[in-house]
Amino acid sequence: MKKLLGFAFALLLLASCGKREDPNEGLSIFKYNESAGILTLDPIYAKDLPHIWACNQLFSSLVAFDEEMEVVPRVAHSWNISDDGTLYTFHLRRDVRFHRDEALEEGRCVNAHDVCYSFNRVVDKSLNSPGAWIFAPVAHDENGYAFQALDDSTFQVRLSQPFPPFLGILSMTYASIVPPEAVAYYGDAFRSHPVGTGPFHFQYWNEGVKLVMRRNPDYFEVDEAGEKLPYLDAVSISFLIDRQVAFLEFVKGKFDFMSGIDARYKDELLTYDGELRKKYEDKIELITGPYLNTEYISFFIDPADSLGVDRARALRQAVSLSIDRDKMLRYLRNGIGIAGIGGMIPAGLPGHCDSIGYGYDLKRAQRLVKDNRLEGYTLNLSTTAEYADIGKFVQSQVEQVGLKCKMEVMPPATLRSMRANGSLSFFRASWVADYPDAENYLSLFTTGNFSPAGPNYSHYSNPRFDELYSRAMSSTDDDTRERMYAEMDSLMMLDAPVVVLFYDEILRFVNRRVEGLGTNPTNLLDLRKVRIR
Secondary structure, three states: OHHHHHHHHHHHHHHHOOOOOOHHHOOOEEEEEOOOOOOOOOHHHOOOHHHHHHHHHHOOOOEEEOOOOOEEEOOEEEEEEOOOOOEEEEEEOOOOEOOOOOOOOOOOEOOHHHHHHHHHHHHOOOOOOOOHHHHOOEOEEOOEEOEEEEEOOEEEEEEOOOOOOHHHHOOOHHHOOOOHHHHHHHHHHHHOOOOOOOOEEEEEEEOOOEEEEEEOOOOOOEOOOOOEOOOOOEEEEEOOOOHHHHHHHHHOOOOOEEEOOOOOOHHHHEOOOOOEOHHHOOOEEEEEEEEEEEEEEEEOOOOOOOOOHHHHHHHHHHHHHHOOHHHHHHHHOOOOOEEOOOOOOOOOOOOOOHHHOOOOOHHHHHHHHHHOOOOOOEEEEEEOHHHHHHHHHHHHHHHOOOOEEEEEEOOHHHHHHHHHOOOOOEEEEEEEOOOOOOHHHHHHHOHHHEOOOOOEOOOOOOHHHHHHHHHHHHOOOHHHHHHHHHHHHHHHHHHOOEEEEEEEEEEEEEEOOEEOOOOOOOOOOOOOOOEEO
16 A cells, blocks of 8 residues: 555656646645766765765765754764764764665664664675775774664764764765665665655655655654754656756756756856846746865976976966966856865865965066066966866966966876876866865875875975874864864965865756755755745
8 A cells, every 4th residue: 555655646746747836736846857867876875966965865864064064963963072082972863763664663763773784884895885985084903893882872983093074974975874674675676765764755766767755754853943844745856868958947947956057058047247147037046155176277296397396386376376267257157166266175164264375466477487487488288178168268377477388188087097197297176075174175285195096196295284184183173173274275375286276166046936945065955944835
């Protein structure tokens, strides 16, 4: 009977697609398209936004981030961290129930043993989860990882050494809590029949066509007024591959939400200043916010550079000063993004500071070139076809200060391989945070992370920077660590191993009938407090 009712509800949703919902029917359904598709609903494989967004509706983790990027309770109501920063003890809520499903007893509450099981799934080598790295800081040996259930409501994890970002890492979808019974019952089919504790439960999935999730009546969170969350009755995801077709369907009102913007209809929707065009204002709301993605160009710092340390630094500074980032954003990106006049830490993340980078200062750049006898020096910029327009802009900008610049466009895989091996002297790059902590960006410049073993593609090395990084990782005080992060970013920018171009922005186009969607720097799709008018 349960499966029959579920199928009937799915048919109702399918029938409703293509026309605006009638409020009198009482169904509140949030609809969006996912052009990239979804391959699995098992959270241990949720490595990109399409999968993270879907799994975030179905599963919950011990903790989460709020809109200010502060860690807040979710399945755990509180936690303690030992003075040495290596032992984390979580106290679980007693009212978190798994979704109603034939695989387990109805009303079954989450316990600490479920957390141990879920985390051990992530590090199980036979399952090959791309999220196994999140538990790299956890102490482990041939007998396993240091996850322990002290009792039903107390879970403990021990790290091999302090790593302050670890608490935030536990908010990631990889760390979602799943019931062992359901994984055992469905086996490999758990990917297409997920059971979690999230605000919505799985209802129906016709792969490549439609995914439907329905409101979880047992969800444990309430709003500020005490009303149970979520407000929506259901979430419906379509999988139209053609973004142009999906865009037209969104404009017609058949989808409630569209994230980002394709170059093919960028100018149709946005002005050069990044504002929504007036003809759409009555139908669509544009929501923007900082995104934890820094776009930059990196130098490879070669100790054998014939320029010498001081002249090479002056060259890098001159390049940064020569680029009019506001002009670049206006004419190449329709105002999407925030000019990169701070350091590597992007806007929206604690530790970011606008005053430590390089603004557009043509005269100062020209003076640096002249004083250091750099006239006519040739830069060789490597980029990909997707960013060729930005590459050409950089070319024109550096040439106006007396430098020369040649550009080579190569396939992304070739660029990644060559930059890892130190074969490129000046190359386009970007860094999207895996977790919302500035350490994620600053680790790119530690000596121990030199490529190809690590992500320090610039081979920047500064003993003071390394010392500050080590101290920050030993500090359990957020304010102290934030000050150290800002100092590290400032120190690195004086040496200018990278030219920060811009900090990306999230663009959300939302049907005017939707309330409460908002945004956040991780671009997580949170539908718990969304309403449909």
